[in-house]
Amino acid sequence: MADQLIRATAADGGIRAVGAITTRLTEEARQRHRLSYVATAALGRTMAAGLLMASNMKRAGSRVNVRVKGDGPLGGILVDAGVDGTVRGFVENPSVELAPNEKGKLNVGGAVGDGYLYVVRDVGYGYPYSSTVELISGEIGDDVAHYLGTSEQTPSAVVLGVFVGAKGVTAAGGLLVQVLPKAAADEALIETLESRVAALKGFTPLLQAGKSLTEILRDLLGDMGLVIFPETQMLRFYCGCSFERVLGALKMLGETELQDMIVKDRGAEATCDFCGTVYQATEEDLAQLIDDLQKESAPG
């Protein structure tokens, strides 16, 4: 099934639910960054979380940056997701591999370690909203739910999953279920939701059983006045980097540094952290930048 996201409400607008399938974009990230199994799971879960979190932003062009910084061997994880359904991201140490945890699952918590989750919501103007929480388990789903519950004061359940085998990622995605202020005092409702989400035992088994997002939400909230929004949003891995931007960044280094690159390296190479694209600037490109700088600084 294509990567996609659907939004829904239930309980007369007291519950907000979002489901996302991110199998292909997670596989693309795995290939681009040559991710290990555990790094695929860690980045895949964080990308799904970013897309789920971006899904309630109102303004076009809004983005969420999710940074997980733990003291484990994986190093940091950085994800940039948009309300437009695009996402990109990387991990600091993509080749780190760990033995499975005691449940026989990929040990994302062990790879991430103890640390912090940083979230920045940027609507495209004014100051972005940013907040930080301590990591609960490093398994990402718990950590994002904790963030949403404390920093954004919205009690939330987050279920994230990535299944990666010898042939790559075959199932990935997640669910976000939030209790909005009008239902926040309804403890029976919250309890029912909690027990149902806990009973799911993960997200990828549902995809592997052939369930669609609509079916998953119906199973979960079908008897609670579920209303699924008609629009299905497509999701994809996308990075806005370009050769022009790389040249712009090189130009900012200044004439002396550029001259140095021409003499010592006969050009310059830059790799985009987010998508792994390698850009090569030739001696001629660098000479042109120096030329531009000289023209810009020439008097009158």
Ligand SMILES: [Zn+2]
């Ligand atoms: Zn890029």
